[in-house]
Amino acid sequence: MLSKLLKQEFRATGRIMLPVLAALLLLSVLGNFSIRMMDQNVTNNAVLRFLFVFLIIVFVLGMFAAVLMTLLLMITRFYRNLLKDEGYLMHTLPVSVHGLVWSKLIVSLVWFVVTGLVVTAILFLTGLIQSGTNLGELMMEFPSWAEIREAMAEAGFRGSDITVFLLELLALVGFFATCLHFYAAMAMGHMFNKDKILLSIVFFVVISFALSMMTSLLAFRIDSLELYVAEFDSAQVLGFMNRLLRFSLIVELIQGALLYFATTLSLRRGLNLA
Amino acid sequence: MPILECRELSKRFGKTAALDNVSLKLEPGRVIGLLGPNGSGKTTLIKLCNGLLTPSEGEILIDGEAPGPKTKAIVSYLSDKEYLPDWMSTRQLMDFFEDFYQDFDRQRAEEMLLRLGLDEKQKVKTMSKGTREKVQLILVMSRRAKLYLLDEPIGGVDPATRDYILDTIIRNYNPEAAVLISTHLIADVEQVLDEVIFIQNGQILLQSDVDSIREEKGMSVDQYFREVFKC
Numbered sequence: 001m002l003s004k005l006l007k008q009e010f011r012a013t014g015r016i017m018l019p020v021l022a023a024l025l026l027l028s029v030l031g032n033f034s035i036r037m038m039d040q041n042v043t044n045n046a047v048l049r050f051l052f053v054f055l056i057i058v059f060v061l062g063m064f065a066a067v068l069m070t071l072l073l074m075i076t077r078f079y080r081n082l083l084k085d086e087g088y089l090m091h092t093l094p095v096s097v098h099g100l101v102w103s104k105l106i107v108s109l110v111w112f113v114v115t116g117l118v119v120t121a122i123l124f125l126t127g128l129i130q131s132g133t134n135l136g137e138l139m140m141e142f143p144s145w146a147e148i149r150e151a152m153a154e155a156g157f158r159g160s161d162i163t164v165f166l167l168e169l170l171a172l173v174g175f176f177a178t179c180l181h182f183y184a185a186m187a188m189g190h191m192f193n194k195d196k197i198l199l200s201i202v203f204f205v206v207i208s209f210a211l212s213m214m215t216s217l218l219a220f221r222i223d224s225l226e227l228y229v230a231e232f233d234s235a236q237v238l239g240f241m242n243r244l245l246r247f248s249l250i251v252e253l254i255q256g257a258l259l260y261f262a263t264t265l266s267l268r269r270g271l272n273l274a
Numbered sequence: 275m276p277i278l279e280c281r282e283l284s285k286r287f288g289k290t291a292a293l294d295n296v297s298l299k300l301e302p303g304r305v306i307g308l309l310g311p312n313g314s315g316k317t318t319l320i321k322l323c324n325g326l327l328t329p330s331e332g333e334i335l336i337d338g339e340a341p342g343p344k345t346k347a348i349v350s351y352l353s354d355k356e357y358l359p360d361w362m363s364t365r366q367l368m369d370f371f372e373d374f375y376q377d378f379d380r381q382r383a384e385e386m387l388l389r390l391g392l393d394e395k396q397k398v399k400t401m402s403k404g405t406r407e408k409v410q411l412i413l414v415m416s417r418r419a420k421l422y423l424l425d426e427p428i429g430g431v432d433p434a435t436r437d438y439i440l441d442t443i444i445r446n447y448n449p450e451a452a453v454l455i456s457t458h459l460i461a462d463v464e465q466v467l468d469e470v471i472f473i474q475n476g477q478i479l480l481q482s483d484v485d486s487i488r489e490e491k492g493m494s495v496d497q498y499f500r501e502v503f504k505c
Contacts, residue, residue: 004374012361085356086357086359088351091325092324092326094344095343095346096343193287268328269328273326
């Protein structure tokens with residue numbers, strides 16, 4: 001059933017995110033054109049110059065807006081689809097609460113990654129276009145992954161593969177934990193009969209405080225984890241990084257699991273659709 | 275085995291008891307009216323049966339199981355809310371129902387839409403309130419479910435639509451299934467009911483055959499309801 005829920009979730013979010021990404025691509029074309037026009041002082045016409053500056057600003061803001069949109073969508077989809085009237089449809093489907101929550105988490109992650117990649121690609125291409133660099137030549141000069149690893153090893157950062165893997169894993173778990181922070185607060189706030197949105201905000205703040213406390217308490221163990229560098233040495237720095245990442249990953253995993261439990265329990269036992 | 279059984283079921287919201295020690299059994303093949311004034315606990319009972327609320331005490335069994343994904347596969351539920359996503363068209367909604375419910379009969383739904391002259395491509399947000407209610411009802415009644423739970427299916431619609439809805443319920447429900455219709459508009463539904471449950475202040479006052487009421491009390495269900503719930 002998860003695949004069916006994912007299909008439905010992609011359909012519901014794609015109708016918003018695909019036009020957003022298409023608009024962003026169009027803005028990037030207009031923005032780049034405007035930068036070129038301003039850079040080359042093509043015209044002295046005040047109206048045209050204002051228009052070019054305006055398009056450049058919209059282009060830059062558009063990139064922020066697209067990333068923000070993925071986060072807003074993550075919150076509003078959960079709220080509208082599971083806690084408002086659509087919840088009468090979704091919670092009476094023959095699926096588990098876990099399926100409902102995971103479908104939201106996975107689809108939010110996909111849109112966040114896709115939007116992030118699109119924005120990165122646009123920034124990269126804008127840099128190339130404006131600097132007049134030939135992409136083909138750049139690709140020829142660009143070192144391969146093997147070469148990067150070799151250079152890292154030569155600099156004393158041997159075993160940096162683990163660091164990269166830990167970073168990726170931390171980003172993934174951290175993203176899910178962030179989503180679940182919002183989900184748990186909303187699910188708990190909507191267990192009550194009145195002031196559901198206000199209570200959701202209150203729960204968000206309370207959860208934030210509790211998570212900070214928990215991180216601080218766990219961080220007291222930092223000495224036993226040897227999270228320090230005796231001297232500035234590449235191998236030691238890498239070791240320090242890996243220990244810090246492992247520690248952060250464990251903290252995020254514990255917090256994510258607690259938030260997931262709070263979200264699913266609130267939806268299963270405390271659902272109170274208006 | 276009863277298709278729906280409630281055992282000493284209670285639901286409290288804070289200090290208010292919406293349902294208080296309710297026990298009842300519904301057998302398959304019957305159309306049952308859940309009748310009571312506003313705020314009597316009808317919607318709470320139906321929500322509990324759908325797993326939309328959790329009981330404070332007691333238990334619910336649907337085909338012998340507590341509400342969960344398994345029972346939701348055999349229960350067809352019509353909420354008193356407009357719950358269809360407004361960005362979807364009727365065709366997309368049929369795809370959705372076909373995806374999630376194995377018992378959804380698409381052909382039956384398409385026939386009903388055609389008979390009512392409803393456009394499959396129309397999106398929910400452009401539909402009138404009456405059209406939305408018809409589409410919701412068509413989707414719900416196009417399932418070959420074992421238990422239909424219909425919360426106020428005729429509330430707020432014109433008499434012609436009301437007739438159509440009742441006709442749809444009677445002509446389309448699976449004869450092996452039970453249909454529970456919650457309403458306070460007794461006169462309109464009386465003709466289709468086999469059995470009635472009177473509910474007030476979260477308590478069951480009566481569960482009886484419609485024929486028994488007519489024979490023993492010498493009055494229609496509507497008249498008897500007015501007498502029992504006289505203010």
